[in-house]
Amino acid sequence: MAIMNIREAISSTLMAEMERDSSIIVLGEDIVGGAGTAGGPEAIGGIWGTTPGLYAKFGADRVIDTPISESAIIGAAAGAALAGKRPVAELMFADFVGVSLDQLWNQMAKFRYMFGGKTRCPAVVRLIYGAGMNTAAQHSQSVYAMLTAMPGLKVVLPTTPADAKGLLTEALRGDDPVMFFEHKTLYGVKGEVPDGEHRQRFGEARMVREGGDATVVACGRMVNFGEKAADKLAADGIGIDLIDLRTTSPLDEEAILDSVEATGRLIVADESPPRCSLAADIAALVAAKAFTSLKAPPQMVTGPHAPIPFARELERAWVPSPQKIEDAVRRALAFR
């Protein structure tokens, strides 16, 4: 076991997998070095620092700096995947997935199905998402729910360094397009990472805390917030099952329903606006399949139905917080 942060887990996994499989290529804006730096040992490896040293090791054929054109990045990845490569495309800000939706939604997601299973599309798209860094309405959004709604895509959200390695390895070994969401505030999260090959199956949620009083379902940064809420609640003798979904497509329905059947209370924490959100999806799932187990209405902890503000204070007010998760658990417990 090595201790590293999520940034290092991702870059070391990319390095190891590219060594193992020469069909893997990476492409994206500034991924070679960063503004003003040439590729090489001194290069920071993109503004997120997740691809340092790849260019020096694998060269321009496999590590491709692209123009600022998300349509071109995703389109190139889709084509390369069809042609036998395993592309890892980076969207520096997941918000701009919008301009590449045709390539993603109508092409990548559909190839396997529309070509009668005769082709496959092993592309990994890394989307850096999330609020909390004062990056305003166009650079702070969490768009995983939108992609989760598209059949044909797998959607992955690591929250620990071990999962970052395990889930990225799994994505690179599979034959389907994987949307790999990295929260920009979580890169520094440290933890133990298994040495050697480590794969984490998709559709297998992680129990972060266990307890009998409520079920908190979360993904991404909300998992870390859920831990803080859980620890405060535990001090009052309130125990929660905190479920880290790990992947929203496929979804570990069993983990959610088993837990709600035991606790009778559901809280979903989701860093996005409430309408048509992951929170709404999971609340509906539980209402439909565990209705008789519920002791209180499902509680959704989300941002408001508004763009994410730029002002720090307002951004902080927009993002669901540990306090809001804790309040929602207490609300569910107080329901009579």
Place this chain on the structure above:
Amino acid sequence: MAKLKPFPMPKWGIEMSEGTIAEWLVEENRPFDKGTLLTLIETDKITNEVEAEAPGRFVRIIAKAGETYPVGTLLAVLSDGGEASAAEIDAVVAAFKPADSSFEPDTPVPSPAPVPAPAATPAPPPVPDDVAISPAARARAADAGVDVTGISGSGRGGRITAQDVDQAARAPTEPHLAGPYPLSPGGTAFASPMARRLATLHAVALDEITGTGPRGRIRKADVLARLADAAPPPPAPGEITVTPMSSMRRTIARRLTEAKSTIPHFYVRRRVRADRLLALRAAVQGQRPSVNDYLVKACALALREVPRLNIQVHGTEIHRFASADIAVAVATERGLVTPIVTAADQRSLADISATMAALAQRARAGTLKLEEFTGGSFSLSNLGGFGVEQFDAIINPPQGAILAVGTARPEPIDDDGAIRIVPVLHLSLSCDHRAIDGADAGRFMVALAALIEQPELL
């Protein structure tokens, strides 16, 4: 038109058959508010005040002060506030049938709750027109007499929903809390989280189970099926299975019979709040010590403070121990064993936790060495894991005392004058009176309670 209600002689308690009107405290046709004292009624036990449950007035008072009436007799006619004609009142009087007329005081039939006289249904406060409220919520508010002006609605723009009204109509409840559980071990088996939890709880090996979930994932149902298979088939009706006691069972039987029949046991009991201990434990990152590990440490430190309990009794000799060697009762398939955490007073909590885990594992595997379960200067037995509230244990000879611990159950405590509901542990200490006196036992419990209630000291 006013709504009229009979006001009969109330029934307080199963034995009340009649009551005497001591005094009417309101006059006929004088309106009164909710909570106004209406009358004093004497029974053979007490004199009770009857309060108005809602605003209203007596439109006719029938019963006379100083007279005695059987339970259920019509005493007066109530109105919800308005006046009523003599004809309307006569109709109520004529229609009145004592609810309790068939009641025979000697029959031990449970009576309805001893409520004061039924007063008029409270008049539902009218729902103001400018309140944003759904039609169903408006109707429910009127039915239940809920004042909606105090409700902050959960609908769009604060609109009040039927659910909001239902919530306002119900009294607040304290949920019964199950509390945090230890995190189930991960392992490599492909299993759902609940399957993992159940497997840990029932000590089932996941790798021996074939999963029936998608891609062979082990589900909750698979573990439950394994547990059902493992349960022995029920014996045929009337059949009695005879099994000779194992040698271990015979040893347990002999030692405990000897202990219980020759040692003059006495018991001191005490409850301690465990909320701080549980919170402290919950805040531990990584591998958490069990509650029992904390108790081992607490016992050890308390023994250091009260060394008169840290002993063995051998005939007419008392052997005093320099360190607290705590024997911990561990249930195994073959029976009870008590591996010993030596010098627990000098060990850290993490050390106790690791030692205890290793000892318990070897105890279950039957590989404990002789010196690991003989000796000891004190015993601890914890049945909290089974939800047992409280029990008394038999001393484990030649030791002088044993502590029995139940589950941490939410109970009201006096927290500096305030009533709080927190997890509370029930402790019961069994002592050998040949060597230990009640005051020593009491002192030990004081020290132990202080450690559990201020767990930072551990």
